[in-house]
Amino acid sequence: MLSIKDLHASVEETNILKGLSLEVKPGEVHAIMGPNGSGKSTLGNVLTGREGYSVSQGEVTFNGKDLLDLGIEERAHEGLFLAFQYPVEIPGVSNMEFLKAAVDAKRHHQGLSDLSAVEFMKTARDVIKHVSLDQSFLKRGVNEGFSGGEKKRNEILQMMLLEPSLCILDETDSGLDIDALQVVANGVNAMRNDDRSFIVVTHYQRLLDYIIPDYVHVLSGGRIVKSGGKELAKELEARGYSWLEGEVA
């Protein structure tokens, strides 16, 4: 599904990713952990095509296509989804308009016509229950005045509506209380299936108690320095990251 080979990327002339390689197969959940500044968020931003990130070396194929060659919205159409660490507030654009625009864009790509307003409302009202948000959040401006937890639940709502094949969760657990964490995790777990893959980027092991990964990778100094099963997360929780420093070089 996703194949990253020797990826080097920089932000404003600073090299952040220095030879990252990762293979994700359909249905797998990969956790990427690592200390602050290791390049965790950069990975999500590079994969989704955010402006300001330049790739100097390496290749990324997504479902057989050269991902880096696709525009931001094309990547979304192909099934890539990033749950933002800091979802953006957009006053004046209702959550409803935003969600419908996203869903219709994907349908358009699939050769389908727009959903009618009624059909969309029905779907949105149904799905929003699964993230424990009130219906009124559909009418409010996108993320406008939402709490940290509400913003993250709104990300999961988008994910559920768009049904992507690869979801990247960028520190979705940061700033969440335990209830919101469970809602987010339940949302993710409900979407797990044999075809859909996840990359869960997190600083803490806590989220991985709820979303059980198939693989855990440690990102340090811009590359993956250790990979293992879910037990690696526990070890990191107990020992921290410093014991891996030696493996960076």
Add this chain to the structure above:
Amino acid sequence: MTDFQQHALQLADAQSSPDWLNDLRAQGAQQWQSAAWPTRRTELWKYTPLVPLQNGDFKRWAEPAGGWQDHIEQIDLDATRLVFVNGVFDPEASSELPPEVVRFGDASAEQKAVISEHLGKVVDTERHLFAALSNAWVAEGVLVHVPRGQRLPKPVYVLHVSTPTAEPATANSRVLAVLEDGAEATLIEHYASTADEQNGFVNSLTEVVLKDNAGMQHYRINMEEENIFHLGGVHADLYRSARLRGFTIAQGSRLKRVDYQVNHKGEGADLNLQGIYLPRNSQYVDYHTNIEHCVPHCTTKEVFRGILADKSRAVFNGRIHIHQDAQKTLAELSNKNLLTSNKAEVDTKPELEIYADDVKCAHGATVSQINKGALFYLQSRGVSRKEAEIMLSFGFINELLQEVQEPAVQNYLGPRLARLFSRDNELLRHISYE
């Protein structure tokens, strides 16, 4: 005196007007001819050159014209409707007037007394030169006079239509609204034109007097073809606990300037003023607002937003003057500008002048481009860049549009403003107007 001033006086001489307006006309003419012509060195006109107007050939009054109905979309509402075409009343297109609404020429003795008491008295003609000109030219006009404690059941909709004429020509528009104690009314002024290339000059002036506890919703919509010259003003006196809720929108043109002057003269008066300007191409638009807090316990909330495209220019000057006696004033002024082109230019100048010591005031102005983070967010969800830009631009003004109280105005403006951003309905299909 410039040729333009001279021609303007000749235009006044060429008018027929009711005798009882002669004093005001003479006074206006006197001020007009003795005033120094504004230049770029005149602070109030610093950014807005009058040269194009001055060089225009405005020596005649516009003639009435027919056939405009098919080219002007009116606001669809149940209202008392007065239509003026090139400044000339169109009785066919207008509705029957209730006793509270009258044209100056048809005023009863009592209504003449109201007009004489207030017309030209709210506006400071020393400061507003084109208001002096409006006085010199006053002949036709609309009075809305609501007696004590009454509420006008229907909004008053004054539609001013401009059409191009064989030679460049001038139109004058004048409205006076006087709401007695506790009276309420909605006044919608709509300046529209046919889509043809305009060659006229419109000078418009509205005066509003809200006596104790009176409440008014006032709309001023300036959506005319981009070659028109339009100088306008809205001037209001608010007495004790009066409430004025104002909304204004302007597309740019060759020369367009609107002044708002609101005087808080009675304690507890409240102003809520919102404005939107949307110049594009090489258009120009200038909003000057001046709020005078003369007495204690008054409130002002003023929000203006502009989106500037292409090589357009805008000026926003918002002054709030809090006099020494105006303790416990609450005043907020915000002006935000979105530039969608790197060739667009805006001059914004919020000014708070505070001479009282126990007040709460805030003001701010921003000039920015489309938020890249928000753009990326939308694109990352699969929305095309073009559609995302339009959704974000519309969202920027939609925040104000959502607060428009009169549903007919909101319904009218929503789709028309959206179409300013794109002609392609595909790109507008996710914009909702509620």
